[in-house]
Amino acid sequence: MTSTPHDAGSRDAGHTPARAGHSPIRHGLDVHDVSWSVKGTVIVDGIELTAPATKITGLLGPNGSGKTTLLRAVARLAAPDRGVVHLDGVDLARLRRRDLAQRLAVVEQHAGTDHDVTVLDVVLLGRTPYRSALQGDSSDDRALARQALAQVDMLDFAERRWSTLSGGEKQRVHLARAFTQQPALLVLDEPTNHLDIAHALSLMSLVRRSGLTTFAALHDLNLAATFCDHLVVLDRGRVRASGTPHEVLTPQLLRDVYEVDADVGVHPRTGRPLLTFHPPDEVLPDTAEPWIPGASATPETVARGRS
Amino acid sequence: MSGPPVTESPPPRSTHQGEDGAVPQESHRPSWRSIGAGGIVVLATALLVGSVLVAVTIGQADISIRESWTVMSDRLGLAALQVDALGLGARHPSQIHAEVIWEMRLPRALNAVVVGAGLAIVGAIMQTLTRNPMADPYLLGISSGASLGAVLVIVAGLGSGLVGVSAGAFAGALAAFLLVLMIGQRSGTLTPVRMILAGIAIGQFCGAVTSFVILWVADPHATQDVQFWLSGSLAASRWSSMRIAAVILVVALLLFLWHARSLNAFTFGEDAAASLGVDVNRVRWVLLVTCALLTGVLVAVSGAIGFVGLLLPHAVRFLVGPDHRIVLPLSTLLGGMFLLWVDTVARTVFDPRELPVGVVTAMLGVPAFIWILRKRQVRA
Ligand SMILES: Nc1ncnc2c1ncn2[C@@H]1O[C@H](COP(=O)(O)OP(=O)(O)OP(=O)(O)O)[C@@H](O)[C@H]1O
Ligand SMILES: [Mg+2]
Numbered sequence: 178m179t180s181t182p183h184d185a186g187s188r189d190a191g192h193t194p195a196r197a198g199h200s201p202i203r204h205g206l207d208v209h210d211v212s213w214s215v216k217g218t219v220i221v222d223g224i225e226l227t228a229p230a231t232k233i234t235g236l237l238g239p240n241g242s243g244k245t246t247l248l249r250a251v252a253r254l255a256a257p258d259r260g261v262v263h264l265d266g267v268d269l270a271r272l273r274r275r276d277l278a279q280r281l282a283v284v285e286q287h288a289g290t291d292h293d294v295t296v297l298d299v300v301l302l303g304r305t306p307y308r309s310a311l312q313g314d315s316s317d318d319r320a321l322a323r324q325a326l327a328q329v330d331m332l333d334f335a336e337r338r339w340s341t342l343s344g345g346e347k348q349r350v351h352l353a354r355a356f357t358q359q360p361a362l363l364v365l366d367e368p369t370n371h372l373d374i375a376h377a378l379s380l381m382s383l384v385r386r387s388g389l390t391t392f393a394a395l396h397d398l399n400l401a402a403t404f405c406d407h408l409v410v411l412d413r414g415r416v417r418a419s420g421t422p423h424e425v426l427t428p429q430l431l432r433d434v435y436e437v438d439a440d441v442g443v444h445p446r447t448g449r450p451l452l453t454f455h456p457p458d459e460v461l462p463d464t465a466e467p468w469i470p471g472a473s474a475t476p477e478t479v480a481r482g483r484s
Numbered sequence: 485m486s487g488p489p490v491t492e493s494p495p496p497r498s499t500h501q502g503e504d505g506a507v508p509q510e511s512h513r514p515s516w517r518s519i520g521a522g523g524i525v526v527l528a529t530a531l532l533v534g535s536v537l538v539a540v541t542i543g544q545a546d547i548s549i550r551e552s553w554t555v556m557s558d559r560l561g562l563a564a565l566q567v568d569a570l571g572l573g574a575r576h577p578s579q580i581h582a583e584v585i586w587e588m589r590l591p592r593a594l595n596a597v598v599v600g601a602g603l604a605i606v607g608a609i610m611q612t613l614t615r616n617p618m619a620d621p622y623l624l625g626i627s628s629g630a631s632l633g634a635v636l637v638i639v640a641g642l643g644s645g646l647v648g649v650s651a652g653a654f655a656g657a658l659a660a661f662l663l664v665l666m667i668g669q670r671s672g673t674l675t676p677v678r679m680i681l682a683g684i685a686i687g688q689f690c691g692a693v694t695s696f697v698i699l700w701v702a703d704p705h706a707t708q709d710v711q712f713w714l715s716g717s718l719a720a721s722r723w724s725s726m727r728i729a730a731v732i733l734v735v736a737l738l739l740f741l742w743h744a745r746s747l748n749a750f751t752f753g754e755d756a757a758a759s760l761g762v763d764v765n766r767v768r769w770v771l772l773v774t775c776a777l778l779t780g781v782l783v784a785v786s787g788a789i790g791f792v793g794l795l796l797p798h799a800v801r802f803l804v805g806p807d808h809r810i811v812l813p814l815s816t817l818l819g820g821m822f823l824l825w826v827d828t829v830a831r832t833v834f835d836p837r838e839l840p841v842g843v844v845t846a847m848l849g850v851p852a853f854i855w856i857l858r859k860r861q862v863r864a
Contacts, residue, residue, distance in 0.1 A: 282759070291615075294806055302749060306760060308745060311742070
């Protein structure tokens with residue numbers, strides 16, 4: 178990843194509608210000794226971490242290391258075997274589901290539907306925890322939904338059917354729904370899945386500008402290095418490292434956890450770590466084919482030959 | 485961006501300008517919001533009432549429309565419906581015709597409305613809660629379970645009254661439903677096709693046992709009874725037969741409407757519903773047990789009529805989209821209207837013989853089943 182988000186580094190709160198209601202005191206997320214197991218197999222074990230208020234905390238780790246499981250335990254979609262989770266000083270286990278949903282919004286890794294809903298219907302779902310059974314959607318709800326859609330650049334799609342959206346568009350609509358929930362904490366599971374590089378950068382900037390405390394599982398380490406203020410690395414269900422991107426993303430850790438060789442430099446524009454990776458077998462494939470002038474010269478082969 | 489500027493600064497980037505210009509027409513749904521949910525419900529209610537008024541004039545005995553309405557307005561004490569008042573001139577209906585209208589056709593029409601409405605709404609709820617577009621109380625074996633429960637209660641002599649039979653039907657429906665849910669899931673998630681297969685198996689089994697039990701204690705009406713419990717009929721409808729079902733229908737409908745928002749939150753599955761603040765376990769069990777209860781009391785009225793619960797919710801969603809706040813009331817009204825007309829056709833088309841109403845609903849329902857299976861790319 179070499180391009181720079183145009184607004185990286187600037188933290189412009191005030192784009193997300195002001196929180197209605199509860200405590201302005203922000204301590205962030207505090208996870209203490211959380212474990213979850215299934216049929217006797219421990220999947221995440223004694224997790225201790227903090228996600229500072231109004232910052233983006235990235236959750237890294239190889240496939241199967243327990244990221245989704247941990248996020249689900251935090252969001253109480255799975256009840257942990259033990260441990261407590263505090264958000265802004267409140268023990269989440271003590272909240273009713275509805276109160277929890279007013280504080281914490283989740284964007285899942287795979288969330289699809291075969292209901293024939295429109296984009297606006299989906300975003301309005303974010304108002305569910307604020308409305309009683311028989312209340313309709315107020316004009317405030319609609320305004321919030323449209324504002325959130327504008328934030329993720331999907332306002333023109335408001336009346337589109339869900340089934341006609343691309344994967345990246347669906348992901349952005351889910352984010353708009355999460356914003357419409359007006360949470361204090363965003364829990365995102367691989368939010369940039371399906372997104373092209375431009376939309377991945379723009380989505381992460383959006384999250385950053387929302388000013389919400391964010392806890393996000395990410396796979397792209399350079400994206401994490403660029404946008405996250407704090408990183409936590411999981412390995413086989415345990416916290417392996419945590420700290421700032423510079424503290425965490427070291428060649429040694431990448432070798433230990435991901436078993437890859439990496440050079441860690443400094444991004445010339447963001448000052449964040451910049452990672453380049455090498456194949457594990459250390460044998461580079463022979464990509465530089467000899468170029469014979471005139472022989473089947475398509476623009477690509479010419480370009481490749483010259484480089 | 486063509487919308488009004490809502491944020492203070494424009495969104496970061498827009499890469500979709502090009503393709504939006506030519507959004508395919510069918511990607512937008514014609515919106516019912518222009519008439520409003522209230523308007524649609526009022527319209528459908530008017531159509532339903534009109535349907536009942538017309539359906540009672542149709543039938544074997546040659547009774548004129550004028551006579552039919554005179555009987556009903558007499559009994560209801562409504563001057564406005566008096567044919568005299570309409571200036572059409574009245575011949576006072578004979579006692580026999582009055583009996584046919586008031587004791588047979590009208591209760592039968594109303595029973596059809598109650599059963600159709602109930603089956604449609606049960607189908608709508610089950611389709612959402614099980615995330616299975618093919619869910620239907622009959623296809624999932626729940627109606628057959630109810631039939632078996634009812635027959636067992638009658639045979640065991642626990643009661644042949646409506647309350648006893650309804651209670652037996654409820655127990656049977658609930659047992660069948662729980663079995664189907666158990667068999668239909670694999671490591672905690674329900675798979676639609678597996679569930680349908682489980683439903684067909686349970687349904688066939690309950691049907692076989694029902695036939696066996698009836699023929700075992702065979703009385704002179706045995707084959708007719710088998711026919712009634714397995715494929716449904718409204719021929720035995722009386723005013724008294726729908727007492728319990730009508731009350732349960734109203735209570736269930738109110739309960740379902742109370743949960744309409746929560747049901748919408750299930751659009752992206754149970755976890756998404758939970759993260760939107762829905763108490764998934766409570767909602768699921770309350771609604772599924774209510775579905776079994778309603779199915780049970782309906783089966784006690786009409787036997788096991790299939791496919792209404794499959795067809796109607798899909799038709800309604802096709803018309804107005806998937807929002808439960810409009811889907812539920814409209815499924816109720818159109819379900820009632822649908823079964824009323826199907827039954828009217830079933831009892832008149834081969835006059836003087838009657839087609840079992842379940843035969844007609846199956847003829848309409850199976851093509852719809854195949855269409856849904858193909859169109860919705862049902863997850864196996
Ligand atoms: N319900 C379950 N039953 C059995 N095993 C489970 C269950 N949930 C998770 N696991 C196992 O726990 C491990 C961690 O899963 P998890 O989904 O949390 O990983 P992840 O870090 O999110 O991976 P990915 O990067 O692929 O999304 C995996 O090995 C998975 O197979
Ligand atoms: Mg995961």
